[in-house]
Amino acid sequence: xxxxxxxxxxxxxxxxxxxxxHDQLALTLQDDLTEKISSTGARxxxxxxxxxxxxxxxIGRTLAHISSMARVLDAATVLVGMQPAVAIxxxxxxxxxxxxxxxxxxxxxxxxxxxxxxxxxxxxxxE
Amino acid sequence: xxxxxxxxxxxxxxxxxxxxxHDQLALTLQDDLTEKISSTGARxxxxxxxxxxxxxxxIGRTLAHISSMARVLDAATVLVGMQPAVAIxxxxxxxxxxxxxxxxxxxxxxxxxxxxxxxxxxxxxxE
Numbered sequence: 001x002x003x004x005x006x007x008x009x010x011x012x013x014x015x016x017x018x019x020x021x022h023d024q025l026a027l028t029l030q031d032d033l034t035e036k037i038s039s040t041g042a043r044x045x046x047x048x049x050x051x052x053x054x055x056x057x058x059i060g061r062t063l064a065h066i067s068s069m070a071r072v073l074d075a076a077t078v079l080v081g082m083q084p085a086v087a088i089x090x091x092x093x094x095x096x097x098x099x100x101x102x103x104x105x106x107x108x109x110x111x112x113x114x115x116x117x118x119x120x121x122x123x124x125x126x127e
Numbered sequence: 128x129x130x131x132x133x134x135x136x137x138x139x140x141x142x143x144x145x146x147x148x149h150d151q152l153a154l155t156l157q158d159d160l161t162e163k164i165s166s167t168g169a170r171x172x173x174x175x176x177x178x179x180x181x182x183x184x185x186i187g188r189t190l191a192h193i194s195s196m197a198r199v200l201d202a203a204t205v206l207v208g209m210q211p212a213v214a215i216x217x218x219x220x221x222x223x224x225x226x227x228x229x230x231x232x233x234x235x236x237x238x239x240x241x242x243x244x245x246x247x248x249x250x251x252x253x254e
Contacts, residue, residue: 003178004145004178005143005145005175005177005178005208007141007143007175007177007208007232007233008232008233008234009136009141009233009234009237010137014134014136014141014233016132016134016143016145018131018132018143018145018146019145019146048132048134050132050134051130051131051132081132081134105134105135106134106135106136106141107135107136110136
């Protein structure tokens with residue numbers, strides 16, 4: 001099982017990370033996700049990390065990379081389901097997730113994406 | 128990571144199985160899922176198995192059990208994302224998934240749940 005599934009839910013892509021993200025798996029996820037954004041035209045990506053007990057600097061960097069790649073393809077990324085202990089550790093260790101938005105759970109993440117899309121479209125209209 | 132996350136998406140619960148379902152993990156999933164159906168009042172459960180290369184009789188039985196438990200709690204279960212090779216193997220081995228509905232992907236699974244709910248509600252109205 002060397003692939004993290006990417007599900008299309010509504011107009012968004014949903015990725016649930018349940019296994020340890022080693023180098024190769026992270027690269028495969030990046031490839032698959034960019035491919036899928038391109039093929040589905042999804043405007044948002046939700047990454048659920050509720051199964052992760054630890055978010056170290058490697059995972060943080062991977063998530064930031066994925067988010068940047070998605071942004072280039074015009075899709076916003078929201079990280080959802082972070083465990084309270086993970087949030088505490090991130091702040092205590094001074095780890096940042098640059099450019100990554102977070103939401104409590106999938107439903108709030110979707111709401112965030114909806115509102116971001118509305119704003120984005122409004123901005124485009126102004127130009 | 129000894130827990131499979133259960134995500135609430137729309138009015139449904141979504142479970143993505145990515146790791147090998149051993150005995151204890153299957154029991155934990157059953158407990159968590161029934162608990163979550165009860166606490167959220169979800170009317171449907173989508174189980175994504177796109178990451179599974181093999182569905183053996185143990186997994187098949189576990190999925191059938193989960194589906195039966197969900198039904199008792201008034202929630203329908205749809206299995207989504209089955210790989211073509213898995214479908215071939217299931218039929219060739221004569222394995223059945225009693226009481227489990229299937230759909231090609233999450234979106235079709237949701238559509239199936241929607242239509243099942245409408246029928247269900249219509250039936251209730253007739254009584």
